[in-house]
Amino acid sequence: MKTIMRFFHRGRKQASILLLDAKEFFPLFFSYINRKLLFAGFRFEFIKKVLVESLIMKRGRFARPFLHFGVGSLFAFGIIAAPVFASTYPILSQKGSVLSAAQSPSAVLTSVTDGESPLSTQISPKPRDRIITYEVQPGDTLSSIARDHDISVDTILWENDLKANDSLSVGQEIRILPVSGVSHKVLKGDTVYSIAKKYGTEAQSIVDFPFNEFADPDTFTLIAGEILIVPNGEPPAATPSTPKALPRFIAPSNLGDGGSSGFIWPTAGSITQYPIWYHMALDIANPSMPPVAAAKAGTVSYAACISGGYGCHVIVDHGDGWQTLYAHFSQINTSVGQAVSQGQVIGRMGSTGRSTGTHLHFEIRRNSVLLNPLNFLK
Secondary structure, X not given: XXXXXXXXXXXXXXXXXXXXXXXXXXXXXXXXXXHHHHHHHHHHHHHHHHHHHHHHOXXXXXXXHHHHHHHHHHHHHHHHHHHHHHXXXXXXXXXXXXXXXXXXXXXXXXXXXXXXXXXXXXXOOOOOOOOEEEEOOOOOOHHHHHHHOOOOHHHHHHHHOOOOOOOOOOOOEEEEOOOOEEEEEOOOOOOHHHHHHHOOOOHHHHHHOOOOOOOEOOOOEOOOOOEEEEEOOOOOOOOOOOXXXXXXXXXXXXXXXXXXXXXXXOOOEEEEEOOEOOEOOEEEEOOOOOEEEOOOOEEEEEEEEOOOOOOEEEEEEEEOOEEEEEEOEEEEOOOOOOEEOOOOEEEEEEOOOXXXXXXXXXXXXXXXXXXXXXXXXX
């Protein structure tokens, strides 16, 4: 009996020790796990922030390579994983190899012979990121070549040292710029401001072209010897043979009632950059740094600052897939989740992010697709 009691007391003592150890162990264990999870979360957010900023540093320049890499990775994974799945789940490979009557070769052949091809390819225009060489074909003229490459005739004349009355010969090679304007070989001491002044354009236009490279993307330091594209630029001594498509004008100071589109002008100033394929937005400059208003009532879905790209910017969600974006703020006067009315001040014009001077970068989006703001602002 004494032996049984001794074992009983010893068991209670060991249980008490284990309980005390557990009370000390589990708080330390949970604290350790919490620290590890917090560290992993902070690291994930940092990597995500760096990735997002790199993707939008030049407003989408790196989005296409990133998308191609992602799709290529999925494709490679599918090729590698397919044999494994086929051997593990043979029923899937059997089902995949059986053609239904509607998918039989004869049905497909009949569809093709009826003139309805089961496969179709949609070719989307691919933006040019560099100067290309074009060989003149029979029947080509300066105007037809300019039209086919979506640039001005003057751009071809300036880049190739031609005159308007010069004739083209079949097989002749001419240089084609990606956009209307001029090219400039960077010399030591050049800046985006001096180059913009030389060619009669805005420094922001040079910065906005996503395929121009800079030694330092924050200060826009140029690389000596590189070829810089100067959109809408003109050689200093040149007299353009054709007028510019759109003159600069002052954005209305009166916000108005929104017209039939429902969007009003977000601020007042000089329009220094018009919408183009690589910059589907309006740049409105005003050195007095005026307030910026919501172009339409909605809910703020983003309001923060990043080191590059849009800088301090706000996105307003208007519902039904509509959004407006306001970039380069010096001051943000709203927060995420806040409902804003049309004409309500949401920030102040500035020059944060990828900007060379005080201006507002304004976008209108529908289902994540950038639209021309001039089609909605009256």
